[in-house]
Amino acid sequence: MTTTSVHTALNNQTVKQLDRKGVFYSWSVQGSLDPLVIKSGRGCWLWDYEGREYLDFSSQLVNTNIGHQHPKVLNAIKAQVDELTTIAPSHANYARGLAAEKVLARAPAGFDKVFFTNGGADANENAIRMARAATGREKVLSAYRSYHGGTGSAIAATGDFRRVPNEYARGHVHFFSPYLYRSDFWAQNEEEEAVRALQHLRRVIEAEGTTAVAAILLETVPGTAGILVPPNGYLAGVRALADEFGIALIFDEVMAGFGRTGEWLALDHFGVTPDLITFAKGVNSGYVPAGGVLISEKISRHFNDSMFFGGLTYSGHPLAMAAICATLDTMEEEDIVGNAARIGANVLAPGLKQIAERHENVGDVRGLGVFQAIELVEDRATRQPLNAKAMGQLKAAMIERGLLPFVVANRIHVVPPCVVTAHEAEQGLSIINDSLASLRT
Known part of the structure; x- marks a missing residue:
């Protein structure tokens, strides 16, 4: 089948044939696919x-x-195509600056910078880098019931079964987070679940070395793991442990953020402020791939005099930034x-x-x-x-x-x-x- 014949006779069968001929799928046994x-x-x-x-x-x-x-987002992308389709991240451009302003407007007080990425996985990768650089420590604690992305450190931080064949990154340790329906702590109610989960986390920190842990990485509301709304007091307790031991707290809002839970960010439900917030997905509904790290002033000032060893060719891509601006404006307007x-x-x-x-x-x-x-x-x-x-x-x-x-x-x-x-x-x-x-x- 030639490209010309496919495009002149598109139907379900021809599209599927073309797809299965050349496309390699993620997280799949290729021979069993029927998309x-x-x-x-x-x-x-x-x-x-x-x-x-x-x-x-x-x-x-x-x-x-x-x-x-959504027509408002489509129109914004089309307008940006005519203005500036792409530019290296070493140059300032209006779309990126405006997107940063609009994203920061939805963050808690004390956040002053945004590092833009191509999606959620590399947002978590770079948040981990920032936490390690700012604390001078290496270990990262994350939950077994979690998903943080498919790249090196992100998949190592992930807790589910997909981590096991991909554990190449160093310094990752896992713990059990709250899940009352299938409690690992023999809890009978939310209060017991929160208290016991926090004691478990404390013991993990102590066992791993209180001066060795750079970051605790948590999905504010774990998504792929089961949409596990944390019990009252749990996230506040994690914040207290992070403060006690000088650990950077990272909230992964990639799936839960930007409207999904009925708040701009899921953390708004809990009144707890982390040091770094990762985002992607809903920030522009994936119309053009984008993600990022919201950086607190506490962390960002470390890099005023120290090199940040991270970068992406498409960080702040103008089309993605235009989609972010239009999405956030439209979400507010409507x-x-x-x-x-x-x-x-x-x-x-x-x-x-x-x-x-x-x-x-x-x-x-x-x-x-x-x-x-x-x-x-x-x-x-x-x-x-x-x-x-x-x-x-x-x-x-x-x-x-x-x-x-x-x-x-x-x-x-x-x-x-x-x-x-x-x-x-x-x-x-x-x-x-x-x-x-x-x-x-």
Whole structure:
């Protein structure tokens, strides 16, 4: 098949054939792939070349917070193309300076710089570099239930199974963070879970050397690991431990930030300020790859007289910066963060509670804003995770009914774009409910 023939006769089959001929996929066994074909989208909807529509309850990789093809962001990118398409990061340009100003406006008090990256993984890479340089220490503590990206230090900091074949970076140590539904601390309530998890973290710090730990890296609300909202007092306790031992605290807001939880940043729910904040995904909905590190004055002043040994060719790429500016402006103008909060509180949370009451396979539901999860089990008493075969059947049932889900292990992550309407949210929940019912038939 020639390139010319493909472009003159595009359909689901030709696009899939072209894709499978030359594209190598991430986190996949290449021979077993059967990807869904997508042609285009708008808002919370996607469609293929045959006109089949899907309600996007995944936000792709939980990043299209402003929805698909938002015209204000598209227009900003087009305008930037005409002005300046690319420039080396050693030059000042208006788009980057303005994007930094707008991102800093959403940070807690005390943050004064932004280092722009190409995405979340290299944001975490560079935050780790900054913490090590500023503290003069090497070790980085992060949670077993976490995902921080696929690059060298980011994957080593990650806690899930994908870390194991990729542990090449040095100085990474893991600990157990709170997860009351499957408590590692035999806790019966949130207070016990927080207290015991903090004592565990203290012991890890002491065992690893109180003057050896450079940073504690935490997702403010762990996403891929299960949308694990931390119990009251936990993040404040981590902040206190970091202060006690002179450790830099990094909050990974790559997935949870910029509207996803119903606040501009997830940390806004908890009133805790870290030393570094990493971001990506929702900051411009992935329209052009971008991420970054928000740097507190406490950390940034170290580099006033010391070299920062880090850099990226596309740091602050003008098209990405234009997309950030337009996204943040539009989110404010259209109250998209407020919409995420309202949909979460008024539609998703009560709807998920009803689903839990109807289906014995639902062990737990939890979340904030449009960042929610359904945890599925074989048996509520034992809490044994629902088997992979049943989860595969459930995913297929949702797709067949026109819902594009985000399925991880034994969970459905309910993560539509922040622009989702109440009707669309109810429509998605109805499909999930019907698909769960099909497991019993």
